[in-house]
Amino acid sequence: MNNFILIFFFLTLGLLLQRVKRFPTNIYKVLNKIVIYFCLPAITLYHIPKIKWSNELLFPIASGWICFILAFIFFHFLGRRFGWSNKLIGCLILTAGLSNSSFLGYPIIEALFGKKGLETAVLVDQPGTFVVVSTLGVFVAAFYSKGSPDALSIFKKVLLFPPFLTFVVACLMNISNYQFDVNIQSVLLKLGSLVTPLALLSVGLQLQFDRRSQHWRFLRLGLFFKLILSPFIIFFLYIFIFNQHSEAIKVTLMEVAMAPMITGAILASTYGLKPKLSSMMIGFGIPISFLTLAIWYLILSFV
Numbered sequence: 001m002n003n004f005i006l007i008f009f010f011l012t013l014g015l016l017l018q019r020v021k022r023f024p025t026n027i028y029k030v031l032n033k034i035v036i037y038f039c040l041p042a043i044t045l046y047h048i049p050k051i052k053w054s055n056e057l058l059f060p061i062a063s064g065w066i067c068f069i070l071a072f073i074f075f076h077f078l079g080r081r082f083g084w085s086n087k088l089i090g091c092l093i094l095t096a097g098l099s100n101s102s103f104l105g106y107p108i109i110e111a112l113f114g115k116k117g118l119e120t121a122v123l124v125d126q127p128g129t130f131v132v133v134s135t136l137g138v139f140v141a142a143f144y145s146k147g148s149p150d151a152l153s154i155f156k157k158v159l160l161f162p163p164f165l166t167f168v169v170a171c172l173m174n175i176s177n178y179q180f181d182v183n184i185q186s187v188l189l190k191l192g193s194l195v196t197p198l199a200l201l202s203v204g205l206q207l208q209f210d211r212r213s214q215h216w217r218f219l220r221l222g223l224f225f226k227l228i229l230s231p232f233i234i235f236f237l238y239i240f241i242f243n244q245h246s247e248a249i250k251v252t253l254m255e256v257a258m259a260p261m262i263t264g265a266i267l268a269s270t271y272g273l274k275p276k277l278s279s280m281m282i283g284f285g286i287p288i289s290f291l292t293l294a295i296w297y298l299i300l301s302f303v
Helices: 002-018 025-050 055-082 086-096 105-134 136-144 151-159 162-175 182-192 195-206 216-241 247-256 262-270 275-300
Strands: none
Touching (some): 002 025, 002 275, 025 162, 025 182, 025 195, 055 105, 055 216, 086 136, 086 275, 105 162, 105 247, 136 262, 151 162, 195 262, 216 275, 247 275, 262 275
């Protein structure tokens, strides 16, 4: 419950600060960099070394990759078909292709499935969604921003993306069965906990409610893909094609159906990919997702 209160508190705070004349609303750019360069690497270094790998983990981990690739195909095709700008296509891929599998996902999954469900949620989030945004996400952001840079430039941006670098380090720690001292882990956990308030404050500072905005139809399309279409595809694929009915699969499907990932919106904003639309995807996607999640949970109770 506290997490839900924090969501609306920091979103509202950002909206209110927009109205304070002397407050530097462009500070969201600084907040974005703090999240990307410090908070996200801390989360990676804390969680990844603790994961115990097995073949059964493939379905939860693969879900985030499948959804992002589907978003890329879906929005790239529509964008080229209807002549959308590269920045619009990139924004929709980053916001509709990634789930808020940690801050929203963890408390919701724990409430619905208990502590056992959190084990699956971490798998969907860390080696799944989080690695996707750190690799393919950076590739998409670089590719669709400022004239589509060459392959070498994109490759460098992926390799030098701080969360990706720390992910490589964290994987090496996992393989060697090494973990940081308890005190260092405590610092990492506290630093990582700043992701949500800082990211939501940044979203609130950028969120606009302009009825005449050209973004409304793209917002509806993006949320339709994120909250309805992509969960349905994973549902059909896992339940009917692969015949998987375990509780872990149900947790995975609920994670896929979460609202858009805040980090994806931050990445889109940082690369100049329609910052207003990316903020709208978060600001409207979170409250709307509570309704769609309830519907998906009801559906899963019958399978």
